[in-house]
Amino acid sequence: MSSVLIRGGTVVNADRAFRADVLCIDGKIAEVGDNLAAPAGAQVVDAGGQYVMPGGIDPHTHMQLPFMGTVTMDDFYSGTAAGLAGGTTTIIDFVIPSPKQPLMDAYRTWREWAEKSAADYSFHVAVTWWDESVHRDMGTLVQDEGVNSFKHFMAYKNAIMCDDETLVNSFKRALELGAMPTVHAENGELVYLLQADMKAKGILGPEGHPLSRPPAVEAEAAQRAIAIANVLNVPIYVVHVSCAESAEAIARARAAGQRVYGEVLAGHLTVDDSVYRNPDFAYAAGHVMSPPFRNKTNQDALWHGLQAGHLHTTATDHCTFCAAQKAAGKDDFSKIPNGCGGVEERLAVIWDEGVNTGRLTPSEFVAITSANAAKLFNIYPRKGCVVAGADADLVVWDPAGTKTLSVKTQKSLGDFNIFEGRTVTGVPSHTLSQGKVVYANGDLRAERGVGKYVKRPPFGPQFDALAKKTALHAPHPVSR
Template identity: 65%
Template sequence: MTTLIRGGTVIDSDRTHRADVLIADPQDGGTILQIDRTIEPPDGAKLVDAHDQYVMPGGIDPHTHMELPFMGTTASDDFYTGTAAGLSGGTTSIIDFVIPSPKQPLMDAFKEWRGWAEKASSDYGFHVAVTWWDDSVYRDMGTLVHEHGVSSFKHFMAYKNAIMADDEVLVNSFSRSLELGALPTVHAENGELVFQLQKQLLAKGFKGPEAHPLSRPPQVEGEAANRAIRIAQVLGVPVYIVHVSAREAVEAISRARNEGQRVFGEVLPGHLVIDESVYRDPDWTRAAAHVMSPPFRTSEHREALWRGLQSGQLHTTATDHCVFCASQKAMGREDFTKIPNGCGGVEDRMSVLWHEGVNRGRITPNEFVRITSTNAAQIFNLYPRKGAVQVGADADLVVWDPAATKTISVKTHHQKVDFNIFEGMTVQGVAMHTFTRGAHAWADGELRAQRGAGQYLKRPPNAAYYDAVRVANKLKEPHPVER
């Protein structure tokens, strides 16, 4: 049946207005059919009251790791539980990461992840990591772009002796991305420095979680971000820096953008609100639960991230959702380098950002929509199917109550993990209803997510970015010398 959301205020990235929204039944496409000041309910339509509430595009989390095999174990949230948790918090699409093992063909890894993701309850796409290089990787990148709608590739500059991409891999993969019109994304940490610092700390007897941030100081992130950006500049390719956590990385992005380079930055809500003191918690289990890379940092870095969002130098918010239970984190009890890296957040991202951003005057509601949905849709070429409240778009919508509150707790969350990094935080601004392609997946506290209802999102190359890049590169070519 059709659904009529009545009496709400529509907040889009560029407009706020009072309107009813009529959405189609999922069986009939699940798109937005009509937006008007007043809409007469069609016969048999379901009515959702949105008076004193906002109607916004569903959140897009462009950085998740559902059921990721990593560091000797597998993330505890799978594609069903993770996407269902996201729906309860207003997130209606994710872009996850296919991460091939060293020497594993990209297409083999992609097929594995596609199989795991068939259980997803919301729509999903993929970035594919380039963890090694030969002619087969070159060919598989083309197949992924042209046949499977993968238009972004991931590069880990950290995790030496595992999935780290050295400069040779970066240059080859960035160059191939330019040929294909795909967007390179980068985890920016100097993997060699991290590796050496880890060895030094272990040799000095530092084995607990408190050593984790010491092995990954802000400078290792700043150096790697700047290096990736300058490699991209030389090759003439756009680049997207994931989970920016340090002032030095923000400055590298801002500097490049001020020079006219097309660089995008992503930030996590945890890095905006959590202090590095969590690693010194006397309870080892609580401290280890916060181990992720890059680590949480001091207030100077958190303020730099907020300024980056406010100034438009940072563009998206994600979660890097990759959760491990206490028994899994305990694998590193005697060696902090063996604690599986990852934290949660797919369920809480929207509320934390609204509470700390909108309620504290740091960002406007329209800017909130941009950084939680629209920008990701545009950067990763899902717009306007996703990221907008407009006729013809997918009815991925959240009805948001700015006055409602909740206290985040592991006792009530839907994520399949026994810890929540936002435990005890009371937030004002909550998803009351969530629709995914017209299906009512979250209804005032009731989770109705359907296993396998999610669809795979093909993302063609973003021609607008690459047309501009190719023109700029052509203009930079040297003129022939007349003789």
């Protein structure tokens, strides 16, 4: 029997904060209460003056992703290990089939890649094309493999972009199965046209990237996906909302009673589009991701969306390409591999910019960094809550601790950090995964291959009464 007692901290859940010790035995939280006794041989973590929170859940990562002719620097081991160093104990990554590739073939490939994970993981599966086999494989994935969300790229024309026919068929099938459709909302046709326009004008550097993907392109796709979901009466989750227009589209739909959920990236909350105008190509290209970083005025809209409850989760879209890979677009910005890091920095950046500024309470921080994702993807309270019976995935958070974020000290294998030089107050002192201390005051103890695949049960028939359109909830208790 392995046991860890976290003593003297303040437990913070999404609903309340309270003084308590937390006892973890054999990978589960055994007890939460006052003055708990440590079992013989237990490791004791002193959390005096610190918070004890659910480990972060990053619902949007891309480890070992083949994309634009290359593969990301971080694989499932290095990426999840970096996450543990920052307090993130679970990731939901993406299986992305090639056009016409059977979904199950792609899923088996990604499952094999993920066997090296140091932390727990799960998968969204992308629907990149449509025929009867996709319809069938979606059923197999939900019923046998514990996949309850499907991704749809509305961008990347001539590659993995979904047309409206595919969206309609897949959304309808997801509803039948009790799964959540998710969308990358950018109008791929407009992006393709605007990229050509920029290049015709001689704009070839990274500054062309945001110009070819303006907020209106994102907003149109978000509104279209929301409208399709509304007609079909299926909930929808919009990933990496980056601009005020998309946030407003989600808020309008929710005000009308539609079940729409929004995700925000730590980068979009804190980094603005001035980075693309830096004369250093490597620096500007290091920030190329889609949707791009926006004018700073959009950041307030995103924070307000989180505060108001129109936006629900925070993620990173962790997708690390090195300078040599980014250099493929040296003479053509549309060939720069899209992606940035952040799985290690997300919690600290959001705490510093959210809690320390008064935008968020500690409980609201827990909601947007773990609990809401666990609820939306049906693994709550197994994950996302400090409660007896839950997985012992925890972060002991030092609100007074400071750190300067830098590529020189990050655990990620990427060679660029979009938060470079930012000093944050509020950092993890300890991270527990599966009841083991895997990070302690700078000492990362990640183990290759110990991460477990997390099955996410489908929601009940037609999402257990779609009349409950405005509440963020987990329709079923999760079996363990």
